[in-house]
Each structure stands twice: as structure tokens, then as C-alpha cells.
Amino acid sequence: MTGSRVLALGHYQPARVLTNDELAAMVDTSDEWIRSRVGIRTRRIAEPDETVASMATEAAGKALANSGLAADAIDLVLVATCTADDRSPNTAARVAAALGLGAPATMDVNVVCSGFTHALASADHAIRAGAARNALVIGVEKFTSVADWTDRTTCVLVGDGAGAAVVTASDEPGIGPVVWGSVPGMGHAVRIEGSPSRFAQEGQSVYRWATTQLPPIARQVCERAGVEPEELAAVVLHQANLRIIEPVARKLGAVNAIVATDVTESGNTSAASIPLALSKLVARGEVPHGAPVLLFGFGGNLSYAGQVIRCP
Numbered sequence: 001m002t003g004s005r006v007l008a009l010g011h012y013q014p015a016r017v018l019t020n021d022e023l024a025a026m027v028d029t030s031d032e033w034i035r036s037r038v039g040i041r042t043r044r045i046a047e048p049d050e051t052v053a054s055m056a057t058e059a060a061g062k063a064l065a066n067s068g069l070a071a072d073a074i075d076l077v078l079v080a081t082c083t084a085d086d087r088s089p090n091t092a093a094r095v096a097a098a099l100g101l102g103a104p105a106t107m108d109v110n111v112v113c114s115g116f117t118h119a120l121a122s123a124d125h126a127i128r129a130g131a132a133r134n135a136l137v138i139g140v141e142k143f144t145s146v147a148d149w150t151d152r153t154t155c156v157l158v159g160d161g162a163g164a165a166v167v168t169a170s171d172e173p174g175i176g177p178v179v180w181g182s183v184p185g186m187g188h189a190v191r192i193e194g195s196p197s198r199f200a201q202e203g204q205s206v207y208r209w210a211t212t213q214l215p216p217i218a219r220q221v222c223e224r225a226g227v228e229p230e231e232l233a234a235v236v237l238h239q240a241n242l243r244i245i246e247p248v249a250r251k252l253g254a255v256n257a258i259v260a261t262d263v264t265e266s267g268n269t270s271a272a273s274i275p276l277a278l279s280k281l282v283a284r285g286e287v288p289h290g291a292p293v294l295l296f297g298f299g300g301n302l303s304y305a306g307q308v309i310r311c312p
Contacts, residue, residue: 003173004127004135006120006165006312007069010062011279012055013044013161013266020156027152034156039242043159043267046142050160052084053094056140059162059275060095067166069134072102074166076132078123079108080115080139080271082192082300083146095138105132112190112300113238114180115139115271116163120295121178121305123167138164139271146192146199154199157241159267163275165312176225179217180305183209190300209302210244215251217304218296222252225292225308232257233291233311234281238298239263239273254294258286270299287311 019042020031034040046055056079064071079092089097092106111118116139123135140162147158167175186209189202218237222229232254237245239262249259262277269276274295281287289311296306 003170003175004124004167005170005172005174006309007168008063008067008166008312009164009275009279009282010059010066011161011163011276012058012062013276014046014050014055016045016047017042018045023156026149027155029152029156037243038157039261039264040156040267042265044161045144046160050142052081052140052142053091053098055142055160055162056091056138056164057095057098059140059164060136060138061099063164063166064099064136069166071100073134074101074136075104076123076126076135077101077104077106078119078135078137080111080119081108081141082110082112082115082270083142084108091140095136111303111305113240113270113273114297114299114303114305116274117178117295117297117305117307118180120165120167120175121180121307124175127167127169133169135167136164137167138162139273139275141270141272143199143268143270146197148198148200151200153203154201157268158199159269161266161269161272161276163272163279165275174310176221176308178305178307179221179224182301182303186302189302192300207244210240210298211247214248214298214304218248218252218294218306221294221296221306222308227292227308229253230255231292232294234258234260234287234293236260236274236278236281236293237296239266239277240268240299282311
């Protein structure tokens with residue numbers, strides 16, 4: 001095989017919705033303050049018995065069902081997350097057990113907000129190398145579990161959920177070359193540290209980096225895929241903040257693309273945000289089969305990774 005493609009998608013979100021007005025009763029904030037600064041209206045909050053593994057399993061199960069593949073056809077499971085409760089068994093192994101998969105390789109990937117696009121590239125590379133044929137790639141976070149509910153600058157951002165993709169070998173590559181990297185010296189700008197772990201960030205530093213440094217990298221992703229920005233049918237950036245998504249998409253020049261803005265209703269779900277937003281777009285029929293879609297993750301570590309895929 002000469003490449004791989006995304007065969008099917010699935011997503012899961014907790015039922016509980018937390019509104020801006022409810023947050024305003026918890027910390028010094030307001031609906032107007034939150035909307036004007038980050039564009040978020042609501043976010044989903046996992047219940048205590050909803051774990052990273054259980055949400056990942058729900059999304060992956062839907063993607064597997066949508067793919068038409070048998071469970072024992074999956075030979076690689078990659079889970080992108082930074083909020084797993086346990087170190088071992090890892091989340092990927094828990095998903096494999098819950099879905100009754102055969103004997104897949106199972107790995108968790110922690111690159112925070114760009115975790116899914118890193119994991120998708122890794123699955124593509126494994127398939128191209130002949131080490132796997134069918135992979136489950138999952139982005140999942142229980143980001144509210146690391147929220148500081150006294151910090152109005154960060155707790156208004158976070159949400160929970162999962163998105164998954166089944167990736168399969170293909171004679172016609174449907175996943176373009178990855179462009180990835182990081183700014184190690186600025187890794188402190190987004191942190192989940194301490195015991196218990198808590199999310200904190202230097203918002204202005206992240207905003208400046210994202211809006212000034214990332215558009216040229218996103219254009220490079222398109223160049224490596226042989227696609228002009230104006231040919232893109234959709235742009236799915238990490239759903240960090242509407243004030244980041246809009247200028248990055250505008251500077252990219254994807255004038256004919258649908259720009260995913262799931263952040264408004266789901267909040268920032270870190271590694272889950274790209275597959276969650278993409279799965280919703282496809283489920284609603286907003287992107288044609290085979291159309292080029294830019295996926296571009298960025299955030300913690302200050303890391304980034306992006307590729308152009310063909311819509312399943």
C-alpha cells in the first residue's frame with residue numbers, strides 16, 4: 001500500500017451542559033465576558049463515573065461501527081490524551097479490551113492539544129511502513145478534571161468529550177504529509193502540573209504565538225499536500241478559542257472552506273477537539289466525501305501538527 005485514509009469517524013460528549021450563566025455563579029465572570037474573549041457559550045461536563053477510557057470507548061465504538069470493519073481487524077489503537085486517570089493499563093489498552101479487539105498494539109500519546117494530529121500522523125506512518133493495516137485513532141479528554149474552578153481565565157475554557165477515526169491502508173493516500181514541531185523554550189506557556197494536577201496558561205503568550213506563527217505553518221501543510229488553501233472544503237483547527245480560530249483561518253486564505261467553530265458549544269476539549277469537530281461536520285453532511293480538509297492542532301508544549309486529509 002502507498003498510504004492510508006480516514007475510513008470513518010465517531011464522537012461522544014457527556015450529556016451535562018454547563019452554561020456561561022452557571023459559571024458566573026461559581027466565579028467572577030459573565031456570559032458577555034466569556035463570549036467576547038473566547039466565543040464559548042456552553043461546554044459539556046463529564047459525570048464522576050464518566051472516565052477518559054469510557055468516553056474514548058464510546059467514540060471509538062461509533063467510529064468502528066461506521067467503518068464496517070470487524071473488531072479483530074484493528075491492529076493498532078492510538079489514544080491522544082493528557083488527562084488519563086491511570087498510568088497502566090493505558091487508555092488505549094482499556095479501549096481495546098472494552099471493544100473486544102483482537103491483539104492490537106496499544107499506545108497513548110500525550111501532546112496535549114495537538115495530540116490527535118500527532119497520533120493520526122503516527123497511524124499513517126505505521127500503515128505506510130507495513131506495521132499496521134487498520135488503526136483506531138482517538139482524541140479524548142476529561143479536561144474539567146484538571147480545571148482550577150477558582151481561575152476565571154481558564155475554567156471558562158474547558159470541556160470534556162472524545163472523537164475517533166478509523167484509519168485504513170489505501171492505494172490512494174487520503175492523509176497528507178504531516179508538518180509538526182514545537183517551541184520547547186515556551187513549553188511553560190501551557191501547563192498541567194502539580195498534585196493534584198491543574199491547568200494553567202499564559203493566555204497572551206499563547207494568543208500571540210498562535211495568531212502570528214501558525215498561519216505560515218498551516219500554509220506549509222497545504223503545500224506539502226499539494227493543495228491550495230482556496231481548494232480546502234473545511235478547516236478544522238484545534239478548538240482553543242474563537243479569537244484564535246478566526247484570525248488563523250483568515251490568514252491562511254481558505255476562502256471557500258467551512259471553518260469549524262465547535263468551540264462555541266463544546267469548549268476547549270484539548271486532544272478531543274479536532275476529531276470531535278470533524279466528526280460533527282461529517283455527521284451533518286457539511287463536507288463532501290473525498291473533499292480536502294485541513295486538520296491543524298496546536299497548544300501545550302507549544303507543539304503543533306497538521307495534515308490535509310480527504311473527507312470520509
